[in-house]
Amino acid sequence: MTDPSQSSRKTTARIVWDTADKYLRNIVDEEDYGDYILPFTVLRRLECMLADTKEEVVEYVDSFGGLPQHLIDIAVKDKFGLSFYNVSPLDLATIASVDDNVDKSLKSYIDGFSNNIADVWVSFEFNRRAKVLADANRLHAVVKHFSTLDLSPVSLGNTGMGDVFEDVMYRAFNKKGKAAGNFYTPRDAIKLMVDILIANDDETIASDYAARSVYDPTAGSGGMLLIAQEALKRTNEKVDVTLYGQELMPSAYALGKADLLIQGGRPDAIKQGNTLIEDLYKGQTFDYVLSNPPFGKDWSADEEMVRSEAKTEGSRFSHGLPSTSDGQMLFLAHCASKLSPAGKNGQGGRAAVVSNASPLFAADNGPSAIRQWLLEEDLIDAIIALPGDMFYGTGIATYVWFLDTNKSPERQGKIQLINGSGQWSQLRRPMGEKRREMRQKQREILVKAYEAFEYADPAISRVLTPNDFMFRDVPVFKQARLATQFSDDVVHALQSRKDFSEGHVAVLKSLDGTPWNDLPQTFPAAAKQAGLKVPMGLVDAAMSALATPDESAPLAVTRKGMPVVADGWKLMERIPMTEDVDNHMKQHVLPFSHDAQWDVSKAKNGNEIPFTRFFFEPKETRSIAEIDTDIARLMGELSSMFTAVHEG
Structure with a gap:
């Protein structure tokens, strides 16, 4: 056969x-x-x-x-x-x-x-x-x-x-090289996304009257929709699966619609249009959403309409707007808005959205606000890191965000990170930028890790809470210790001021060595004895010009009693929300600078998902003895080579 x-x-x-x-x-x-x-x-x-x-x-x-x-x-x-x-x-x-x-x-x-x-x-x-x-x-x-x-x-x-x-x-x-990556997602990546998506489907999927809707706002060639349909049919051949898609590029739209047609799909399953400015399925939500939006897509041409929609409270873009140079997080927010709300029997919408690393930690106000919304609403179920060189148009690191409007009880308030970057096999023949593939046995490892959740192998899985991704940037500073020192540089720094005269030079010279913190009193007093006026602006300028770092001097304060920050010591310490600020400083800052200070009242809150940091394992450094042995061996080899050359 x-x-x-x-x-x-x-x-x-x-x-x-x-x-x-x-x-x-x-x-x-x-x-x-x-x-x-x-x-x-x-x-x-x-x-x-x-x-x-x-x-x-x-x-x-x-x-x-x-x-x-x-x-x-x-x-x-x-x-x-x-x-x-x-x-x-x-x-x-x-x-x-x-x-x-x-x-x-x-x-x-x-x-x-x-x-x-x-x-x-x-x-x-x-x-x-x-x-x-x-x-x-x-x-x-x-x-x-x-x-x-x-x-x-x-x-x-x-x-x-x-x-x-x-x-x-x-x-x-x-x-076409990278052009293919504009609208085509490899099947191995899609299969992983679909396997994870349907892993937590509720018990109604087994019903004779089960029905599921699948939506892709960047449908491309329709591969995601078709693979999702096939997977659901394998779960229950009687399930009624309805596919919905939208695609902007004419050529990709034609491919997507044609691919669905040649596999028995509806002619109107995919619609043509720009998802960012016109949601052709407005008002509809879906059981499953899959999307591989373009990485780094400039959306400045759509900016006016997107910003207008964002002004409507509760709209898909109302939670924040990223830089116009990269619209990935607009698509992520859109996908979240298209999920069916939580219902009885565990029903709810689930999404799988591909991104590069940028949406994980982009620090602009817009991306941070979108992440904060997703974290606070407990919509992020899992994020999986894919191997590099998986896609046709790019070899960079890629991730899949899994969103869920109705997490199972054990997953509520938690987010699973799965590191699948090592699960790949080499393609015998590269196709564009795609040099690696994820075979079934490798996908199964990640699916099992997802299903095992908190019992998964910690080498590839971490379970955290939203607070683990939130932080405070606390200003840390070292208060300067300053002495008073007169020099020609002081005169040079002040002589351009209209309120400074030659008579002030002798006064300032007489203050050499006096305590710097006392200058707001001693400078005006000495000037008054010399018959000179000293405006407060000149006092501040003179204090700055006369200041010289001196670790034996008292901690410096301004004329108004505020601490003076030492040069080069105005830093920000990023502290997770799960940590106490004072304890963090005692462990990570004070051991290296015992007189460092911080001001929690000026802290700025933010968030990021530093994926690789959670899986970082420092390698043990080689011992000095091992290094010495290698050096001795190399020196011996070099000596032998020199001898051979000399004798030759």
Whole structure:
């Protein structure tokens, strides 16, 4: 028996390499192969899906005459169970049977599809690409090639076709490098996200009437939605899963909608639009939310509308706004706002959102405010660190935030950090920036750690409270000890002042060596004896000019009795909210500076999630004896080499 996965790979190779090598080479740039291959792959799959009922559907639609289109769509859905259809008498094989007017015939065929998927071909720019091939006299060959591919549901089920489509995208966008990462999330990362998401689903998932909604506001190619659906179906094949998505980029939207269609999804499952300025599912919440928003996306073009919405109390962006140079936390806040509220029997919404490290600790007011909201509302269930080099468009460290509106009792008021950065295998052949993959056994390690919670291996899991991520920045200073010392520099520092005269020089010189703290009294008194006036501004300036650090002097205070901070000693000590300030200072500051002081009243509260710090394990330093042994060995080797050179 033929291995289905092997069959899929062979089909993929024909679709990609045969098409590219024979028909696209020297016609379009290599990095654009996917822009031509993917639309024809979609077209052939849809054609094969409709083939068995095509003649009946055409006859049935014709019988309705001038009936409004949306009513015809409903009738076709009721009679044939089809959410889309084609009424053209043509197909790829018919078009390929003659080599005249191929471009016109292909356009007529595309126009025959129902209106609810017409935007797929527009987003693919199908007609323009067909013209490029026609002008190069290659369109007929490409149409004929795809007409021979068996992409029927009988030969390739939805899962098999999904594998083919994914592999096509892998290969087609490998040449595009980082561009592929704009809208495609690797399946191994998605599978981990989904496995963790559904791990805590409530008991109603097993019901014959179970229903779940899944939403992705940055849907890309639709992979997250489809993998979530597959996982839920494995849990209960009777569960009714409804998918919802929104995508901004036309090409990604076309891929996402097409991918859902070729795997039996609804034509309207993904909508096109900018999630940040127009939530096309406003007012709706969902059981599951998955998202891989773009890292470092500049949202300045959307700033006016986002800030306007943020002014509405309780709106998705009302909790804080990040810098316009990076909109990740806007998407994180949006995802949190789309979660179904807590209900009975443990029901509630759960989300998995990919980010880079920035949202963990970005110190601006906006990100801090968003994190504070998530922490105070106890929405953060877990954060998992993924291995580097996991994504097609970036090799940087990535994390998955898991949010939950109805945590299980044992997880309430707690946040689990799981370090999955070491759970990876090397890809035999890199694809863009992706050089590593997370195989099933490695995903299982992380899922088991999540399920074990407080009993998980501490080497990869930590369970903390929101307060562990909150801190106070307490100003720490050392009070200066100052003596009075006169010099020419003092005169130089004061001579530009209008209230300073030559007569003041002798007065200041007479004060040399007097206690610095007494200058507010001694300077005016000495000046009065000399018949001179000393405004308070001149007193302050003179004190500053005459000041010289002296550890034997008393602690210095200003004319108003305020402590004088020693130069270079105005610092901030970050203290976790879980620690007592005085105890912290006694343990971590005073042993190194016994006369350090602090002012809790001027502390600033903040938060951060220093993920790597919780898993840091200092390595034991080598002993001096070991180092000496290595040096002696190296010196011996060098001596031998010098001797050999000299004797040679």
